[in-house]
Amino acid sequence: DTAVSQTPKYLVTQMGNDKSIKCEQNLGHDTMYWYKQDSKKFLKIMFSYNNKELIINETVPNRFSPKSPDKAHLNLHINSLELGDSAVYFCASSSMSGVGLFFGSGTQLSVL
Amino acid sequence: AQSVSQHNHHVILSEAASLELGCNYSYGGTVNLFWYVQYPGQHLQLLLKYFSGDPLVKGIKGFEAEFIKSKFSFNLRKPSVQWSDTAEYFCAVNSYNNNDMRFGAGTRLTVKP
Numbered sequence: 001d002t003a004v005s006q007t008p009k010y011l012v013t014q015m016g017n018d019k020s021i022k023c024e025q026n027l028g029h030d031t032m033y034w035y036k037q038d039s040k041k042f043l044k045i046m047f048s049y050n051n052k053e054l055i056i057n058e059t060v061p062n063r064f065s066p067k068s069p070d071k072a073h074l075n076l077h078i079n080s081l082e083l084g085d086s087a088v089y090f091c092a093s094s095s096m097s098g099v100g101l102f103f104g105s106g107t108q109l110s111v112l
Numbered sequence: 113a114q115s116v117s118q119h120n121h122h123v124i125l126s127e128a129a130s131l132e133l134g135c136n137y138s139y140g141g142t143v144n145l146f147w148y149v150q151y152p153g154q155h156l157q158l159l160l161k162y163f164s165g166d167p168l169v170k171g172i173k174g175f176e177a178e179f180i181k182s183k184f185s186f187n188l189r190k191p192s193v194q195w196s197d198t199a200e201y202f203c204a205v206n207s208y209n210n211n212d213m214r215f216g217a218g219t220r221l222t223v224k225p
Contacts (some may be wrong), residue, residue, distance in 0.1 A: 031211045041150075041200050043215040056212055090155060094211050100146050101204075103155040103215055 001092055003027050006091045006104035020077045021107045023091030031055075032074035033092040033101065034066060039094055043090075049074050081111045114139035114205050118216035125193050126224050133188040133219050135203030146188040146204040146213070147177055156202065162186065173197070195225045 006023040013019055025032060033056075034046040049068040063079045076084060085096035091104040119134040122193060137143060143161050148156040160171025165178040177188045200220050206213040 011129065033211075033213075035215075039216045041220070043156075043218070045212070045214070048211060050211070094213075100144075100158050100161050101156075103157070105155045 004091055004093055004102050004104040006089075006107055008107060009105065010108050010110075012110045012112065015081055015083060017081050018077070019081060019109070020075055020081045021089055021091075021109075022073070022075045023104055024073050025091075025102070026072065027091040027093055027102060027103070028093075029093040029095050030071055032068065032071070033094075034074065034076050035090045035092060035103075037088040037090060037106070041089070047074075047076075078109075081109075083111050085109060086111045109111050114143065114212075114214050116203050116205050116216035117218050118201075118203050120219045121217070122220045122222070124222045124224065127195055128192045129223075131188070131190040131193045131197075131221070133201055133203075133221070135186045135188065135216060136184050137186065137203075137205045138184060139207060140208055141207055143205050143207055144204075145177075145179060147175070147186075147188050148202040148204060149216075150200040150202065150218075152199065159188070159201075162199065181182055181225065193221070193223045195223050197221060198223045 004025045031050045033048045046060050047066040052068045065077045068074045088106045090106045092101040094101045116137045146161045149160040150156045160169050162169045162179045170176045200218045201219045203216040
């Protein structure tokens with residue numbers, strides 16, 4: 001069983017569209033994250049949720065809205081997609097004891 | 113907030129060469145330190161981590177890292193690299209008991225057969 005799974009794996013869309021990426025973890029972790037990896041492989045944290053509550057919200061455009069219906073799920077909705085949003089988005093989870101992150105396989109978003 | 117710097121952007125080695133990748137962090141308090149590896153087209157996987165105790169940490173696939181508190185460093189080493197070690201390597205840090213993990217910019221390792 002996949003520990004952290006995110007869908008879709010690839011997402012190709014036009015500028016101005018709205019899209020969502022879903023993430024689920026079956027590890028029983030309390031904390032989930034969204035990271036953005038740009039074309040130079042730089043990893044930047046976007047959001048973090050602990051037990052459905054937002055605890056980290058970096059400087060991310062308001063077009064990005066995370067939603068956590070329960071502690072096993074953290075979805076990312078993006079409105080009015082722009083060319084600069086093209087990147088790989090990784091979901092991750094961890095327990096509160098800070099033992100490290102478990103990453104999903106990534107969603108490669110291409111905005112045309 | 114803590115930050116991480118990795119000195120080498122791209123390292124190219126021949127098989128059997130020794131590897132050392134630099135990582136320095138800035139944070140005044142107690143930290144947890146990590147190295148992650150990302151093979152081409154794949155997600156990040158944990159190589160090793162340091163929380164406390166012996167500053168020399170051994171991870172998977174023959175990798176090790178040494179925490180030197182006085183230098184705020186956590187360098188990754190491997191005595192003899194293989195072609196299959198070709199990947200991107202990320203150093204990461206979070207403050208103790210805090211899940212706000214920050215990553216370095218990554219070091220791309222290319223191992224020539």
